[in-house]
Amino acid sequence: MTSRVIRYHWSMRALHWAMAALIISMLSAGLAMVKSLEVWQVALLSLHKSTGVLAAVLVIFRFVNRCMLPPPTLPGDMPNWQRKAAHGSHYALYVLMILMPISGLLMQYFAARPVSVFSLFNIAGASSADIKLYAVFIMLHSFLAVSLIALVALHVCAALYHHFIRKDDVLKSML
Amino acid sequence: MTQYLSALLLLISAPVLAQAPTVTAQQFVDLQQGDSDYPGFRRAHAKGMCVSGQFISNGNLHSYSTAAVFEAGITPFVGRVSIAGNNPYAPDLKAPVRSFALSFNADNTQQWRVAMNTPPVMAVSNPHDFYQQIMAIKAGPKAIAEFFAAHPESEDFRVWKSSYMPTNSFAHETYHSINAFYLVNENKEHQAVRWSMKPANVTPVSVERFTGENALFNELQQRLANAPVVFDWEFTLAAPEDDENNPAKSWPNTRQKIVAGQVVIEQWQAQTGGPCDDINFDPLVLPSGIQATKDPILRARSAAYAESYRRRAIESLTGQVKEGRDD
Numbered sequence: 001m002t003s004r005v006i007r008y009h010w011s012m013r014a015l016h017w018a019m020a021a022l023i024i025s026m027l028s029a030g031l032a033m034v035k036s037l038e039v040w041q042v043a044l045l046s047l048h049k050s051t052g053v054l055a056a057v058l059v060i061f062r063f064v065n066r067c068m069l070p071p072p073t074l075p076g077d078m079p080n081w082q083r084k085a086a087h088g089s090h091y092a093l094y095v096l097m098i099l100m101p102i103s104g105l106l107m108q109y110f111a112a113r114p115v116s117v118f119s120l121f122n123i124a125g126a127s128s129a130d131i132k133l134y135a136v137f138i139m140l141h142s143f144l145a146v147s148l149i150a151l152v153a154l155h156v157c158a159a160l161y162h163h164f165i166r167k168d169d170v171l172k173s174m175l
Numbered sequence: 176m177t178q179y180l181s182a183l184l185l186l187i188s189a190p191v192l193a194q195a196p197t198v199t200a201q202q203f204v205d206l207q208q209g210d211s212d213y214p215g216f217r218r219a220h221a222k223g224m225c226v227s228g229q230f231i232s233n234g235n236l237h238s239y240s241t242a243a244v245f246e247a248g249i250t251p252f253v254g255r256v257s258i259a260g261n262n263p264y265a266p267d268l269k270a271p272v273r274s275f276a277l278s279f280n281a282d283n284t285q286q287w288r289v290a291m292n293t294p295p296v297m298a299v300s301n302p303h304d305f306y307q308q309i310m311a312i313k314a315g316p317k318a319i320a321e322f323f324a325a326h327p328e329s330e331d332f333r334v335w336k337s338s339y340m341p342t343n344s345f346a347h348e349t350y351h352s353i354n355a356f357y358l359v360n361e362n363k364e365h366q367a368v369r370w371s372m373k374p375a376n377v378t379p380v381s382v383e384r385f386t387g388e389n390a391l392f393n394e395l396q397q398r399l400a401n402a403p404v405v406f407d408w409e410f411t412l413a414a415p416e417d418d419e420n421n422p423a424k425s426w427p428n429t430r431q432k433i434v435a436g437q438v439v440i441e442q443w444q445a446q447t448g449g450p451c452d453d454i455n456f457d458p459l460v461l462p463s464g465i466q467a468t469k470d471p472i473l474r475a476r477s478a479a480y481a482e483s484y485r486r487r488a489i490e491s492l493t494g495q496v497k498e499g500r501d502d
Contacts, residue, residue, distance in 0.1 A: 034482070035199040037302040037475035042459055042467065111484070113460055114284045118370070122463075124283035128253075129483075131453035135492035138485060 005171070005172045006072040013174055015062045022055045027149055034100035049108070050118045056101035063094060075168045089154060096148045103144060198306040200478040206309055207479075211261040214495030218483040220274050222265050223257030224392050225449035228403065230279065232436040236410060239366050240358035242464030245435060252277045254347045254440070255451040256395065259292075267391035273341075275350040275372060276456035277438070285462035288454070290476075291350035291372065293339070298329035299421040302475035331425040343380040345395045346404040346440075348374045350492065354458065354473035355419035357466040358410075367419035367468060369426065372406035372438055396443055404440040409433070418470045447496075455484040461486050 007013065029048040033041050074083055105123065108115050112129035114122040162170035208218045217223075234247030244250050254277040258270035272292050279287040284370040299305050304326065311322035323329050342348055353491050358367040378398075385394055398404060413419050446452050452490045459477040467473055490496060 035201060035478075037198060037203060037478050038198055038469050038472045039469055041478050042474050085435070095197070099370065111455060112283075112286060113457075114277075114286055122284035125286060127280055127283050129453040129455070132492045133487045134453075134484075135488035139489065139492075 005169045007173045007175070008068045008071060009065075011065055012062075012069060012071070015058060015065060016174055019055060019058055019062065022051055022058070023148070023152065024098070026055065027145060028053055030134075030145055046116060049104070049115050052101045052104050053115065053123070055097070056105075059094070059097045059101075063098075066094075072169075072173045075166070075170065086158065089151060089158070093148075093155065095152055096144055096151060100141070100144050100148060100151045103137050103141040107134055107141055110134040110137060178300070180283075186224055192375070198303050200475075200482040203302065203306055203475075203479045204482040206306060206313075207261055207483070208486075209261055209313070210242065213261070213263050213485050214490040215282075216263045217487060218261055220257040220259055221261050221263040221354075222267075223263075223274075223446040223450035223451070224395070225446050226254045226256055226399075226440045226442065227444070228252060228254070228441040230277075230408070230436060230438050233434070235433050236358065236435045239368075239433075242287070242358075242462045243285060244279050244287060244462065245464070248280075250281050251277050252279050252438075253450045253454065254278065255446065255454070255456065257279055263413045266388040268341075268431045269306045269329070273345060273348050273350075273391070275348075276451075276458065277456050278451070279462075282462075283427045286460050287462045287465065288458060289352070290456040290458045291352055293348050293350060294339075294353065295335055295351040295369075295371070296331045296425050297353060297472055298323070298332035299326055299472075300328055300421050300423045301471040302425075302479075305472060305475075315485040328421075331423060335425075343385055343394065343450075344398065345391055346398055347374050347377055347380075350406075352420050352458075354470045355413065355468045356473075357419075357462070357468060359464050359466055360404075365466070367413035367417065368410045370408060370410045370435075372408050375405040375407045375437060376402070376405040378402075399440065399443050406438040406440075408435045408438050410435055411489060420470045422470050453465050455480055457481065457484075462476045 008016070009067075026048055029044050033044045049101060074086060078086075105115060108123075109125050110130045110133040112127070112133040114125045116122050159171045159174075162168050163172070204218050211221075213221060228251070230244065230250045230252055232245055232250065234245070236245040237247070239245075254275065257274045257276070258265065258267055259272035259274070260270050268396055272294065274290070274292045275377050276288070276290040279289075282313045297305065298307055308319075308322055308326075311318040323333060352370045355369050358368055359365055380394055387393070395404070410433045411426060412433065413426060414430060417430070418424055444450060457477050457480040458473065461467065
């Protein structure tokens with residue numbers, strides 16, 4: 001088969017893979033840093049916060065980009081429920097990518113902890129801590145993190161299903 | 176043959192066995208929490224009282240650190256005095272350690288939290304050994320003696336402990352940073368320091384009130400009703416041969432000392448609902464001009480404090496907090 005694969009615009013592919021790397025490393029860092037008492041924990045925590053702010057900026061670009069550029073259409077022979085699941089999970093991923101950094105920043109804000117962004121500048125915390133609002137946002141941040149892990153796993157499984165079982169161009173369109 | 180083999184195996188595994196097992200933040204806080212069930216309270220140093228006042232800087236540290244706190248002038252603080260232990264209603268005079276924590280918030284992008292205790296050094300130099308030490312303390316005097324015998328690095332701590340006499344007032348104790356930090360100036364020069372807050376106005380204790388389970392807290396309240404409580408904030412500068420990453424090793428007394436100013440406690444508030452209650456006094460919340468050393472215990476404090484804070488935050492939100500008996 002030599003038919004040409006219709007791929008996502010290069011800017012969408014670049015943003016997709018850059019954010020994939022950021023999100024997977026931030027989720028792993030998040031899971032490690034809430035447990036570890038090792039010397040590197042503090043450095044990892046500060047890197048997690050900095051990359052979180054970077055990801056928040058990237059997701060804005062990505063969202064605008066996605067609104068402006070049409071994505072390749074899904075294969076015509078896909079069952080309707082799979083089509084709906086694909087679109088629904090993509091929307092959910094966007095919602096999570098936007099809410100993760102917001103909830104993370106707000107939990108730091110209400111713990112009255114400034115967030116240093118790559119040691120370039122600090123995002124202010126509240127002038128006095130509010131432990132109940134901190135609790136709201138840490139619970140939200142944790143819940144969203146678990147949801148994001150589940151959704152990323154589903155997303156990866158779906159991509160592999162398209163490539164190896166359906167043998168269509170869905171994965172290739174993002175490569 | 177099997178004998179040789181097992182000897183060889185033992186030899187290979189010895190370095191692994193000799194190392195203290197790795198502990199997580201959750202295990203650490205579980206141990207501190209123990210069987211005590213006081214939702215909403217800190218897991219360590221649960222019994223405390225909010226204090227507030229100001230730091231009057233004399234500007235002496237300004238050339239060592241760019242932190243705004245050290246410019247000549249006044250910075251207000253919210254603080255907390257507390258005693259060691261997981262019980263917010265424990266008798267004051269039985270606690271082996273007393274503490275003083277401060278939160279400076281001159282600017283919302285530059286917070287500084289300070290958490291100090293009465294001992295000047297730790298008995299051990301990493302969090303995993305510290306976990307074993309707390310286990311030994313819980314097990315009793317024999318276990319502690321064995322622990323200290325197995326940890327010669329605890330010598331400086333034991334020397335301090337044998338000479339330390341608890342006073343009858345929070346105002347008469349000296350509080351130590353224990354861990355070292357770097358002061359960083361405009362030229363990015365790093366100076367390792369430890370600090371202590373030393374009583375500056377020692378006045379007699381009002382003896383008739385110095386009784387009961389809340390002896391220390393009552394004494395401080397009584398004292399503050401009459402006059403502010405003042406400490407000199409003294410910094411000790413490390414020499415190149417001092418190891419700033421080892422919290423168990425004290426530095427020679429001959430090291431240069433600089434008094435940065437006076438910390439003045441003016442008021443107190445009950446901790447439940449007080450201004451210090453929602454604060455996590457994580458000593459790694461630092462402003463620019465002050466940096467953490469690689470001291471493994473200092474680094475571990477942040478994650479352990481965070482776990483305690485998460486637990487009590489969620490308990491506060493979900494209304495599990497029992498009605499305070501906060502005096």
